[in-house]
Amino acid sequence: MSDIWITLLGLGLASFVIRLGGFLLAGRLPQTGRWARGMEALPGCLIMALVTLMMVRGGVVEWAAGVMVLLVAAKSRNLLLSMLTGMIAVALLRLVL
Amino acid sequence: MHRTSNTTISDALLGARDMLPMTLAASTYGAAFGILAMKSGFSVSQSLSMSALVFAGSAQLIALDQLLAGAGAGAAILAGAALNMRMLLVTASMRPALAGRPWWQIMAGVYLATDASVALIQAARDRGSAASYWYQFGGNASLLVVWILATGIGALLSFGIPTPERFGLDYAIIAVFVALLPGLxxxxxxxxxxxxxxxxxxxxxxxxxxxxxxxxxxxxxxxxxxxxxxxxx
Incomplete structure (x- = not known):
């Protein structure tokens, strides 16, 4: 079985277990305090870490396009539009630089 | 019984209607995922299966990125699951509507939980009513259907997009993650x-x-x- 199938089946199962876990543990999960603050911050930190990881490998073109994407995303909150902006910006900058 | 099923359906329809703003946002997100999955070597059935089984955009994308980076299935699942740990808080907040239901309704209810489910519960509160089971089911299920359809549309669109490098397609996945930051x-x-x-x-x-x-x-x-x-x- 390919890595793709293993990943999507494994992640599907893991996601379901997490979702069921939240229901089962509902009364016992701390709603405030350190643990809750950490849990709420985790998604943002993970994406921030990933963007950093991608950007340390990038050059001027990638950084310039990244700033444009950030501005468009902050204004529009539209993921497809932001993605297309980034693709077009990179394509154009690569022609110029 | 007849009366009960009537409220069931009207609750579900109301939930789907209140979910609409999130459904629209998810449709562009799903299309973006479909394009990226296909350009990363997924087949159409793999793209659709992932959207149906995982039903969490950012987790699907991070798993995709880990596979592309050659990190392997284990690292991909770990990164996606780490991102989905927040679902613990989502389904915990769904508990009042789920508790005491038959087991298969609980399974279906938690399976459909996403970030948007929290917004939907809030939408019901804004109406001055509690979010009932079928209200949430209708809203969340409509999101899943649109999510899968949008993935499919993205997958089809990907056939029309030529040669990666030149059109900045290699940058698309980076752009999507950068674009997620303002919302987070x-x-x-x-x-x-x-x-x-x-x-x-x-x-x-x-x-x-x-x-x-x-x-x-x-x-x-x-x-x-x-x-x-x-x-x-």
Whole structure:
């Protein structure tokens, strides 16, 4: 079985277990305090870490396009539009630089 | 019985209607995922299966990125599951509507939980009523259907997009993650956690250049740990 199938089946199962876990543990999960603050911050930190990881490998073109994407995303909150902006910006900058 | 099923259907329809703003947002997100999955070597059935089974955009994308980076299925599942840990809080907030239901309704209810489910519960509160089981089911199920359809549309669109490098398609996945940041930013309290997450990744990349997937997990956990340690004002 390919890595793709293993990943999507494994992640599907893991996601379901997490979702069921939240229901089962509902009364016992701390709603405030350190643990809750950490849990709420985790998604943002993970994406921030990933963007950093991608950007340390990038050059001027990638950084310039990244700033444009950030501005468009902050204004529009539209993921497809932001993605297309980034693709077009990179394509154009690569022609110029 | 007849009366009960009538309220069931009208509750479900109301939920689907209140979900519409989130459904629209998910349709562009799903199309973006469909395009990226196909360009990353997924088949159409793999793209659709992932959207149907995982039903969490950012987790699907991070798993995709880990596979592309050659980190392997284990690292891909770990990164996606780490991102989905927040679902613990989502389904915990769904408990009042789920508790005491037949087991298969509980299974279906939690399976459909996403970030948008929290917004839907809030939408019901704004109406001045509690979000009933079928209200949430209707809203969340409509999101799943649109999510899968949008993935399919993205997958089909990907056939019309030519040669990767030249059109900046290799940059598309980076752009999507950058574009997720403004929505994840919750204000000043995120500043130090994000700095720690980014700083850890930079440090790890210098010290252990070949351990990218560990840099990712460690950076995220240290950032979340920082958020936990910072005191509320």
């Amino acid at each position: 930013w919750r204000g000043k309290s995120d500043l130090w956690p994000w700095i720690v997450a980014a700083g850890s990744v930079i440090g790890m990349t210098f010290l252990f250049p070949s351990q990218a997937s560990w840099a990712l997990i460690i950076g995220a956990v240290l950032g979340a740990f920082t958020a936990g340690m910072i005191r509320d004002e």
